[in-house]
Amino acid sequence: MRRVVVACLAATMLLLTGCVSTQPDPPDVVVSGDTGQAPTVTYRTPLSVSETVDEEIWPGTGDELVEGQPVLIDFWLEDATDATLVKESYTSSPTPRLLTAEALGKDLYDLLLGQHVGARLLQISPAPGSGAANYPTVTVIDVLNTRADGEPLPPREGLPVVTLDENGAPSITASADAPPSELVTQPLLRGTGQQVAEGDTVTVQYSGFSWSTGESFDSTWVSGGMPVFFPLDRVPAWSALVEQPVGSQVMLVVPPSYSLGATDSEELAGQTIVFVIDILATGPTSASADSDLTGTED
Template identity: 30%
Template sequence: MRRRSLLLATVPAGLVTLAGCGDDKSDSSKESASATPSPSPSESGPSQAPAPKIVDGPLPAITAGVKFDEKPTVAKGTVEPSAQLAVKTVIPGGGQTVAENDYIQANYLGQIWATAKVFDNSYDRGTPLVIQLAQGSIIDGWRYALTGKKAGSRVQMAVPPTWGYGTQGNAQAGIKGTDTLVFVVDIQATFNAKSSAKGTDVTQDDAALPKVGTNTDGKAPSIEVPKADAPKKLVANYVIEGDGAEVGAEDAVLVQYKGVQWSNGEEFDSTYSRQALTSFSLQQVVKGWSQGLTGKKVGSRVLIVIPPDLGYGDNPPQGSGIEKGATLVFSVDILAKM
């Protein structure tokens, strides 16, 4: 499993009605994609600190890697850092504006102000961070500094302990409770409850399978279940084919989804209805999801038809409204790989 980020405070909720049910990982519903053990510091819970004042500086110079999405080199701080949150848009982007509680996809580097010691960076891992800018999900410095910025921007910030890891610091990462932290963040994309797949529509010409709507306006797509017997084997077909990286069997993903039962077409779960995206590891959901999404491309919408033996069988989650032995039909938009 790849190393995870330093920046996690708590873990965003996973796919509650799917995770761990119907296979041998019954306890993993309490976890989510980002729960992979990290050698990096994390907060124990939401900060109670008041909102900081955003100031222009001081900020140490970026001396190399000055282009967007290049690994930067940042000088050591040579003066006393501000007691407030110093933020600078180094490269302005022209993409969607980031709002609080959005998910962002970003590359970043973090180092200690006084020593320039780099304690974490995503560039060397080769995988950008995907995380929610929500209280309790990420350190407050990021939440305040990046809200209102645009995708495509490079943002530099200096985060005092109050809005970082607090007076306890994190010994494992070499961060003391008095350390101001410097971050350079390249915001690649932002996602919210209206995000959809982006790609090419794929012909749906099998009359024996459900037909899924191809709207990309952030509204829930329609799912038309045919008056036919449900398939006995897993179906996982593109509805919209994206051009992103393929999802691996051990990856975590950020998704929009809608689920209905084959027998009656009734919706039993949907991120659209909750108006909240969800993230999870493919190792922590029912087998139909993990098998159906493995190998699919980021940016795609996928029809997944899950027979009972790869779903919940005769043990559906209590209160879910799912019938025993139900075949389940999902539309899943793969927004990002985490």
């Protein structure tokens, strides 16, 4: 009886081994490069892949990505038939999206869900791939923060007190002091990323408040915390962000003598304005555009 059992087990193992051996090996794709920099991707072309393959190049250590919440990503997308670059966001602005299958497509949604800020991920997809691509693709994704993550700095006396909720959205307690007559730039959190340069396009979260009442008149946080990006010259007073590093949270106190550019309005005329700004990314304005990973054909 024992011989029969051993024989059956051996036969089962042979069958299982046979099944495993029929599975194709995943494509050999090597991703190199440092965090915060565009990746270098190496593989033999044309790349043959029959099903979507996901790989974690390195894990993130920040907040977990949650269904329905905003995500901010840099990406590098190649046509795997000849390794030509199709689109990338490293020289423009990162892409903000909601973490839903509808907004990202199922493959990218499945790749990102449950990952953490700071992760670098690889996705290899067969034709037709995601979006409008009709060729196999190799995509590298860097998950960026949607809120400032710098080191806290001591608050300055006489300025409004900033309080953050659990998601990072700010509110202020209005100062009883007279408002300053000159523009004030006060870092609240000091990041360690790339510094904002003159003429850059910045990716930010921000809220604007009245100095006298502390009431908010505009905020990215009220629409679900979706980051936005725009050239600094759209709001001239924001030129004070130059040399501030990515990852910082900065308070700008803007007297009424300074132009708010696109945000000028009769409602704000004559008021001192307080902006609390989370700097998430920065880059040259000439290169910035709404890079869309989900639709790869121009």
